[in-house]
Amino acid sequence: MAEEELELFASGHRACAGCGEGTAVRQILKVAGPDTIATICTGCLEVISTGYPETAWEIPIIHAAFENSASVASGVEVALKELGKKEGVNVIAFGGDGGTFDIGFQALSGMLERGHNITYVCLDNEAYMNTGIQRCSSTPYGASTTTSPAGKLSIGEHRPKKPIAAICAAHGIPYTATASISHIPDLKKKVKKAIETDGPAFLHVFSPCPTGWRHGSDDTISIARLAVETGVFVLWEAEDGDICNLNVTVKPKKRKPVEEYLRPQRRFRHLSEKDIEKIQKEVDEKCEKYGF
Amino acid sequence: MGEQKAMTIKGNMATAMGAKLCRPNVIPAYPITPSTLFPEKMSEFVADGELDASMINVESEHSAMSACIGAAATGARVCTASASQGVALMHEMLFIASGMRLPMVMAVGNRALSAPINIWCDHQDTVASRDSGWLQFYAENNQEGLDLMINAFRIGEDKRVLLPVMVGIDAFVLTHTIEGVDVPAQEDVDDFLPPYEPPHGKLDPKEPATFGSFGTPEYYQEFKQAQVEAIEGSRDVIDEVFEEYEEMFGREYNKATPYYCDDAEIVLITMGSMTGTAREAVKKLRKEGKKVGLIKLTVFRPFPSPELKEILSGVKGVAVVDRNISPGAYGAMYSDLAAAYTNDEEKPILKNFITGLGGREIFVKNFEEMYEMTKKAVDTGNLGKPVEWINVNEDVLR
Numbered sequence: 001m002a003e004e005e006l007e008l009f010a011s012g013h014r015a016c017a018g019c020g021e022g023t024a025v026r027q028i029l030k031v032a033g034p035d036t037i038a039t040i041c042t043g044c045l046e047v048i049s050t051g052y053p054e055t056a057w058e059i060p061i062i063h064a065a066f067e068n069s070a071s072v073a074s075g076v077e078v079a080l081k082e083l084g085k086k087e088g089v090n091v092i093a094f095g096g097d098g099g100t101f102d103i104g105f106q107a108l109s110g111m112l113e114r115g116h117n118i119t120y121v122c123l124d125n126e127a128y129m130n131t132g133i134q135r136c137s138s139t140p141y142g143a144s145t146t147t148s149p150a151g152k153l154s155i156g157e158h159r160p161k162k163p164i165a166a167i168c169a170a171h172g173i174p175y176t177a178t179a180s181i182s183h184i185p186d187l188k189k190k191v192k193k194a195i196e197t198d199g200p201a202f203l204h205v206f207s208p209c210p211t212g213w214r215h216g217s218d219d220t221i222s223i224a225r226l227a228v229e230t231g232v233f234v235l236w237e238a239e240d241g242d243i244c245n246l247n248v249t250v251k252p253k254k255r256k257p258v259e260e261y262l263r264p265q266r267r268f269r270h271l272s273e274k275d276i277e278k279i280q281k282e283v284d285e286k287c288e289k290y291g292f
Numbered sequence: 293m294g295e296q297k298a299m300t301i302k303g304n305m306a307t308a309m310g311a312k313l314c315r316p317n318v319i320p321a322y323p324i325t326p327s328t329l330f331p332e333k334m335s336e337f338v339a340d341g342e343l344d345a346s347m348i349n350v351e352s353e354h355s356a357m358s359a360c361i362g363a364a365a366t367g368a369r370v371c372t373a374s375a376s377q378g379v380a381l382m383h384e385m386l387f388i389a390s391g392m393r394l395p396m397v398m399a400v401g402n403r404a405l406s407a408p409i410n411i412w413c414d415h416q417d418t419v420a421s422r423d424s425g426w427l428q429f430y431a432e433n434n435q436e437g438l439d440l441m442i443n444a445f446r447i448g449e450d451k452r453v454l455l456p457v458m459v460g461i462d463a464f465v466l467t468h469t470i471e472g473v474d475v476p477a478q479e480d481v482d483d484f485l486p487p488y489e490p491p492h493g494k495l496d497p498k499e500p501a502t503f504g505s506f507g508t509p510e511y512y513q514e515f516k517q518a519q520v521e522a523i524e525g526s527r528d529v530i531d532e533v534f535e536e537y538e539e540m541f542g543r544e545y546n547k548a549t550p551y552y553c554d555d556a557e558i559v560l561i562t563m564g565s566m567t568g569t570a571r572e573a574v575k576k577l578r579k580e581g582k583k584v585g586l587i588k589l590t591v592f593r594p595f596p597s598p599e600l601k602e603i604l605s606g607v608k609g610v611a612v613v614d615r616n617i618s619p620g621a622y623g624a625m626y627s628d629l630a631a632a633y634t635n636d637e638e639k640p641i642l643k644n645f646i647t648g649l650g651g652r653e654i655f656v657k658n659f660e661e662m663y664e665m666t667k668k669a670v671d672t673g674n675l676g677k678p679v680e681w682i683n684v685n686e687d688v689l690r
Binding site for chain 2: 079
């Protein structure tokens with residue numbers, strides 16, 4: 001079946017209108033194909049797709065707990081090899097940002113270090129959305145969440161976003177990439193590379209959440225696109241953990257001001273001109289490092 | 293039948309050799325005292341080509357159990373080992389392994405839980421996991437450790453059961469103690485334990501299935517009920533398998549094994565290695581003409597209430613010796629046995645003794661003392677304290 005027609009993440013799941021995660025999973029599975037086994041974390045993805053007796057998954061999947069998609073996948077991958085069934089079968093471990101950056105970080109590091117032939121996909125919506133928008137180490141500076149609320153004495157989240165993809169790459173894994181649901185061809189190319197990689201691959205997929213970011217449900221893709229076009233989220237890939245020589249795969253010709261990305265999202269509505277200037281300056285410095 | 297090979301080995305080696313004879317495919321493990329020799333030995337077996345399997349040297353016990361779950365769901369035969377804090381760290385995943393009905397076997401070197409940190413024997417680690425839906429077996433000696441591992445795979449994988457099993461061997465008293473063990477021949481274990489094929493599907497792209505679904509209130513309870521029916525159903529399977537094992541290998545196992553119980557007035561109940569000491573105490577007391585018996589509890593989950601009550605019929609007093617405590621309540625065996633008798637009119641007096649925590653020695657004289665206290669409760673009707681602590685260092689308490 002042609003990739004475009006292949007649907008392995010069925011419609012009718014329970015994601016919110018405009019959820020970026022559903023789009024990401026659907027597109028990733030189009031590339032991975034039916035000979036794929038996935039592990040998923042407790043969180044939005046499990047809630048929206050596995051409500052018994054239904055399932056949105058046309059491939060075999062296992063959900064065990066929150067912090068261990070990488071460890072469960074390790075067991076799956078080794079069992080497949082040991083039973084002589086790994087040939088031609090992809091193992092993908094999905095995790096949200098909470099399950100990857102925070103509670104599942106140790107398990108992920110172990111999986112990467114041990115060299116399993118697994119593609120780990122982090123679907124990042126920048127906070128604990130399933131429990132109701134709590135801050136995570138993925139939450140960017142200035143975002144108001146229910147546990148980092150903006151207030152008289154608070155700008156909201158006061159720490160910068162943890163550079164998870166660079167940290168994963170620092171394990172020396174064969175393939176690391178960042179991707180966005182706004183740039184599907186780039187995402188698909190990276191998924192293909194990741195699953196064809198012999199060894200661990202890490203994909204960090206930017207995936208807006210209208211419910212948590214408080215933007216229109218029809219703005220998901222455009223906001224994801226603005227994150228790339230402003231340089232807030234940079235699309236890159238690196239081989240063998242060599243982040244000094246990473247390849248920026250999508251370079252906006254002229255970067256848009258970060259304000260265009262921040263303003264449509266009510267999680268940033270409290271930011272003053274001065275705050276936005278500060279964020280702009282940080283993004284400028286970061287993009288300079290990335291060479292654009 | 294092949295000949296059994298007599299070896300003198302440590303308890304950890306016995307459980308490792310038992311596991312090896314069962315030909316596991318995947319062994320995710322994390323080192324922890326006093327169980328570390330298990331993953332070491334399994335690694336050696338794999339490294340030397342004696343066992344066709346893969347180790348996964350994970351970064352934590354939580355990941356060990358997680359990888360066990362992933363591998364078992366893929367159709368592999370899986371085992372691991374742990375103890376104490378490691379079992380505690382796995383706690384979340386223990387429920388998920390049993391809830392997903394994934395057979396696997398874990399050898400536990402029963403060790404006290406922190407704080408204070410302590411590496412020696414008690415049963416608090418596995419007792420704290422008693423509600424996780426795993427079957428729990430406890431070995432008296434290294435031979436039992438080996439035999440119970442083999443039985444555990446066979447029972448857990450039985451399609452009427454499909455549940456994970458823990459085999460407890462006492463920290464140091466067994467894990468690090470060298471004893472004589474008869475090791476069955478590989479071909480005989482192969483006959484006893486056929487290769488495992490999950491009867492209700494596995495992670496397989498040819499037949500996609502979703503494992504670990506979200507169970508809403510409309511469904512959750514029925515999942516749990518079915519799981520409980522499975523562990524209840526394991527009672528007959530355990531008997532069948534123990535019987536078959538005895539026929540093949542000549543060693544008898546029971547959920548609860550009586551010793552001098554036929555005419556006993558007072559019976560001690562023990563789990564694990566303390567049973568040997570209790571047996572010596574019973575011999576001594578019998579020589580003195582005291583009508584005392586002993587029950588060794590091998591299977592703690594499912595709790596063998598019917599078997600215990602049958603053995604205890606006509607007994608006047610029972611000394612339940614728990615190497616664990618549920619703070620604010622009782623020892624675990626005592627609670628279960630007391631519950632088993634709740635609605636009975638005829639029942640023995642039960643006394644609960646807590647001893648041996650954190651590697652505290654349990655001597656023959658301690659069992660004599662427990663016998664005397666139970667006898668006194670029976671004779672005088674003065675039941676004493678609800679929970680009696682034995683072999684207490686009073687100076688430390690002050």
